[in-house]
Amino acid sequence: xxxxxxxxxxxxxxxxxxxxxxxxxxxxxxxxxxxxxxxxxxxxxxxxxxxxxxxxxxxxxxxxxxxxxxxxxxxxxxxxxxxxxxxxxxxxxxxxxxxxxxxxxxxxxxxxxxxxxxxxxxxxxxxxxxxxxxxxxxxxxxxxxxxxxxxxxxxxxxxxxxxxxxxxxxxxxxxxxxxxxxxxxxxxxxxxxxxxxxxxxxxxxxxxxxxxxxxxxxxxxxxxxxxxxxxxxxxxxxxxxxxxxxxxxxxxxxxxxxxxxxxxxxxxxxxxxxxxxxxxxxxxxxxxxxxxxxxxxxxxxxxxxxxxxxxxxxxxxxxxxxxxxxxxxxxxxxxxxxxxxxxxxxxxxxxxxxxxxxxxxxxxxxxxxxxxxxxxxxxxxxxxxxxxxxxxxxxxxxxxxxxxxxxxxxxxxxxxxxxxxxxxxxxxxxxxxxx
Amino acid sequence: xxxxxxxxxxxxxxxxxxxxxxxxxxxxxxxxxxxxxxxxxxxxxxxxxxxxxxxxxxxxxxxxxxxxxxxxxxxxxxxxxxxxxxxxxxxxxxxxxxxxxxxxxxxxxxxxxxxxxxxxxxxxxxxxxxxxxxxxxxxxxxxxxxxxxxxxxxxxxxxxxxxxxxxxxxxxxxxxxxxxxxxxxxxxxxxxxxxxxxxxxxxxxxxxxxxxxxxxxxxxxxxxxxxxxxxxxxxxxxxxxxxxxxxxxxxxxxxxxxxxxxxxxxxxxxxxxxxxxxxxxxxxxxxxxxxxxxxxxxxxxxxxxxxxxxxxxxxxxxxxxxxxxxxxxxxxxxxxxxxxxxxxxxxxxxxxxxxxxxxxxxxxxxxxxxxxxxxxxxxxxxxxxxxxxxxxxxxxxxxxxxxxxxxxxxxxxxxxxxxxxxxxxxxxxxxxxxx
Numbered sequence: 001x002x003x004x005x006x007x008x009x010x011x012x013x014x015x016x017x018x019x020x021x022x023x024x025x026x027x028x029x030x031x032x033x034x035x036x037x038x039x040x041x042x043x044x045x046x047x048x049x050x051x052x053x054x055x056x057x058x059x060x061x062x063x064x065x066x067x068x069x070x071x072x073x074x075x076x077x078x079x080x081x082x083x084x085x086x087x088x089x090x091x092x093x094x095x096x097x098x099x100x101x102x103x104x105x106x107x108x109x110x111x112x113x114x115x116x117x118x119x120x121x122x123x124x125x126x127x128x129x130x131x132x133x134x135x136x137x138x139x140x141x142x143x144x145x146x147x148x149x150x151x152x153x154x155x156x157x158x159x160x161x162x163x164x165x166x167x168x169x170x171x172x173x174x175x176x177x178x179x180x181x182x183x184x185x186x187x188x189x190x191x192x193x194x195x196x197x198x199x200x201x202x203x204x205x206x207x208x209x210x211x212x213x214x215x216x217x218x219x220x221x222x223x224x225x226x227x228x229x230x231x232x233x234x235x236x237x238x239x240x241x242x243x244x245x246x247x248x249x250x251x252x253x254x255x256x257x258x259x260x261x262x263x264x265x266x267x268x269x270x271x272x273x274x275x276x277x278x279x280x281x282x283x284x285x286x287x288x289x290x291x292x293x294x295x296x297x298x299x300x301x302x303x304x305x306x307x308x309x310x311x312x313x314x315x316x317x318x319x320x321x322x323x324x325x326x327x328x329x330x331x332x333x334x335x336x337x338x339x340x341x342x343x344x345x346x347x348x349x350x351x352x353x354x355x356x357x358x359x360x361x362x363x364x365x366x367x368x369x370x371x372x373x374x375x376x377x378x379x380x381x382x383x384x385x386x387x388x389x390x391x392x393x394x395x396x397x398x399x400x401x402x403x404x405x406x407x408x409x410x411x412x413x414x415x416x417x418x419x420x421x422x423x424x425x426x427x428x429x430x431x432x433x434x435x
Numbered sequence: 436x437x438x439x440x441x442x443x444x445x446x447x448x449x450x451x452x453x454x455x456x457x458x459x460x461x462x463x464x465x466x467x468x469x470x471x472x473x474x475x476x477x478x479x480x481x482x483x484x485x486x487x488x489x490x491x492x493x494x495x496x497x498x499x500x501x502x503x504x505x506x507x508x509x510x511x512x513x514x515x516x517x518x519x520x521x522x523x524x525x526x527x528x529x530x531x532x533x534x535x536x537x538x539x540x541x542x543x544x545x546x547x548x549x550x551x552x553x554x555x556x557x558x559x560x561x562x563x564x565x566x567x568x569x570x571x572x573x574x575x576x577x578x579x580x581x582x583x584x585x586x587x588x589x590x591x592x593x594x595x596x597x598x599x600x601x602x603x604x605x606x607x608x609x610x611x612x613x614x615x616x617x618x619x620x621x622x623x624x625x626x627x628x629x630x631x632x633x634x635x636x637x638x639x640x641x642x643x644x645x646x647x648x649x650x651x652x653x654x655x656x657x658x659x660x661x662x663x664x665x666x667x668x669x670x671x672x673x674x675x676x677x678x679x680x681x682x683x684x685x686x687x688x689x690x691x692x693x694x695x696x697x698x699x700x701x702x703x704x705x706x707x708x709x710x711x712x713x714x715x716x717x718x719x720x721x722x723x724x725x726x727x728x729x730x731x732x733x734x735x736x737x738x739x740x741x742x743x744x745x746x747x748x749x750x751x752x753x754x755x756x757x758x759x760x761x762x763x764x765x766x767x768x769x770x771x772x773x774x775x776x777x778x779x780x781x782x783x784x785x786x787x788x789x790x791x792x793x794x795x796x797x798x799x800x801x802x803x804x805x806x807x808x809x810x811x812x813x814x815x816x817x818x819x820x821x822x823x824x825x826x827x828x829x830x831x832x833x834x835x836x837x838x839x840x841x842x843x844x845x846x847x848x849x850x851x852x853x854x855x856x857x858x859x860x861x862x863x864x865x866x867x868x869x870x
Binding site for chain 2: 024025026027028029030031032033036073074076077080081083084086087091092093094121122123124125126351352
């Protein structure tokens with residue numbers, strides 16, 4: 001199920017959206033069955049791009065920030081979904097330890113943490129915040145800038161559990177993506193202390209290419225089931241390893257991967273009569289925050305990058321060096337909000353879509369990364385009451401469009417479940433199954 | 436968890452409400468644990484009365500109509516909750532057969548059925564409507580009067596299953612309270628076909644006194660847990676059997692029961708310094724629709740009833756004769772909406788509160804039954820966005836007040852679970868355990 005949120009795009013529904021809408025009860029049952037075998041991540045957010053001819057996820061975040069950007073009236077949905085998630089992970093949980101990011105001065109982020117804390121508290125949990133930041137050595141109040149404050153406390157290890165003074169949580173929820181590496185204090189925790197998501201979901205280990213390989217599998221079955229070309233909801237990609245931008249190692253492999261992906265896109269564009277120029281997005285295979293990303297329209301662009309471009313591509317959050325690169329089909333967005341290019345971001349808790357917002361960037365084109373300075377956020381509001389037959393088609397279209405976004409978001413969450421299962425460290429295997 | 440709905444009452448919170456709010460995380464956990472052992476009914480609605488000094492349920496409906504009276508923006512909550520309920524009763528369900536009431540000319544009721552159908556469809560089910568009405572002998576379209584229509588079909592029995600042509604549902608959901616008796620076509624169904632709620636929840640079998648006995652148990656534990664006097668959320672009651680209003684049998688027993696309950700109320704009024712006059716509501720122990728109900732302030736009123744009163748009390752819906760009477764503590768309402776006495780009705784699907792509305796009756800006093808001709812309904816809207824510190828206290832109070840109503844509603848749903856388990860027909864026992 002997907003909340004009835006209003007998208008900015010009010011035009012007629014494309015054929016893909018009609019197909020998805022017509023199959024809605026079957027799709028909901030399909031997801032219900034999928035979650036039986038593949039438990040969803042505790043939470044996730046998915047950047048979706050709607051090109052008109054295709055709708056696809058381009059990034060799946062397993063440590064979603066931005067809950068503060070969801071419309072306040074969607075809060076009860078989040079609480080209900082979190083209640084279900086808690087019930088599944090630790091039915092008798094009294095308390096939950098939330099581990100936020102270390103950047104304690106970003107007030108927007110702190111508002112996200114406050115919102116998460118509120119959601120979890122109303123799900124019936126005592127929530128305290130434990131910090132991985134070595135600078136946090138005592139309980140520290142932080143000002144969220146909206147009249148509210150929160151307190152982070154230094155994590156303590158007690159045997160095979162992490163605790164705070166007088167607080168032994170049954171669930172430890174990471175809202176820190178572990179870009180800086182897997183902290184020792186989180187390793188080897190008791191199975192009785194549920195660490196969510198699991199350690200190997202952190203960017204120190206996780207790879208986007210594993211995620212999109214799992215997405216291929218999820219979409220393969222789904223597309224067959226509703227009888228559509230999987231490309232309509234799936235971006236092509238290739239992964240290149242052993243890259244060193246500073247030393248110019250791996251340039252030719254990158255160019256080859258770009259060439260390959262561009263050719264595959266062009267073949268589809270020709271098949272569907274799409275006259276746009278194909279492009280790809282090259283980005284770090286690990287990491288987040290919109291760093292290390294470039295748009296590429298020909299293989300030659302990957303060879304002989306200038307120093308500035310190489311610097312930009314070589315480092316992501318927490319100074320992590322980039323040696324693996326994802327070359328992903330570029331999906332232009334046809335969405336415009338307040339005069340800027342916009343992409344919907346879909347939020348899920350457990351198996352449920354709980355809201356969404358637009359990421360808007362007036363300084364960027366419809367074929368560029370919008371997760372960049374200048375971006376703003378606009379919550380998607382609930383659809384207005386619409387129980388009478390004279391309800392306009394345009395509103396209907398907006399409501400229905402968000403349904404498709406919610407399906408794409410959930411396919412990505414399902415892919416994350418498959419991905420985490422496939423990459424789960426096993427005592428007997430050195431390499432993840434999807435490598 | 437409880438949606439943030441705005442109640443009409445905007446005054447300061449009473450001590451009881453403060454206690455409940457302060458214990459909110461513990462209460463949510465308490466419910467989470469209760470539902471593990473006592474699965475909630477598929478759906479329920481509860482009439483709640485707030486007297487200022489006490490807040491109590493006065494009726495619990497296991498076949499709720501009125502889903503059409505919930506605010507449209509609460510629909511996603513209902514869908515999410517229904518998705519969870521379906522998952523628990525029949526995870527791979529494709530289809531659900533909904534059995535509505537027989538009164539096919541009540542367009543408000545048909546709008547309720549349409550809303551339910553929409554909720555269930557968006558939970559991933561094919562939904563068709565099967566009628567118990569013998570007059571429905573073929574697929575029959577019915578006009579819901581809001582531009583929409585629905586089609587009811589005659590039920591068919593095929594071995595130990597009920598079916599419609601080309602339709603073998605995994606779940607059969609009753610929205611018909613079976614006041615007319617248990618239909619043969621529903622008896623002895625295969626355990627693979629989930630009949631919800633179970634047959635013995637129908638008014639042909641169910642007794643309000645069993646429900647309120649179970650509510651005593653639920654409240655006993657809850658009140659101890661949050662350390663309040665259980666009376667603050669529990670109406671006193673007594674049940675009288677062997678009554679025949681026409682023959683004037685059982686009058687004295689009724690008068691004795693009224694006397695007993697009035698005395699117990701007066702003792703509590705004295706304890707709390709409440710200066711109101713105690714009263715009780717005498718109503719049929721089985722049945723619904725606000726029939727067979729009278730307000731009583733002294734035992735003498737039950738003796739020598741005039742013909743009109745006896746006629747009124749002796750028959751409920753479907754002409755069912757009343758021989759068992761519930762004498763329930765009257766709980767006046769302090770709620771006023773649009774100048775009329777009002778009582779909140781809380782709706783639940785599975786373990787979740789999914790919305791509510793006010794039942795308003797300008798022709799009735801604050802100490803009378805409002806479920807009577809002249810009543811109107813007003814959905815409780817979601818609380819307006821309230822993320823800034825200058826948010827008014829009044830709005831906060833309204834939001835918080837609904838939390839308590841949602842707790843009372845869920846306690847009644849928990850009681851229904853205990854009640855249905857205690858009254859479940861057992862091969863070896865002739866009488867229900869609570870009798």
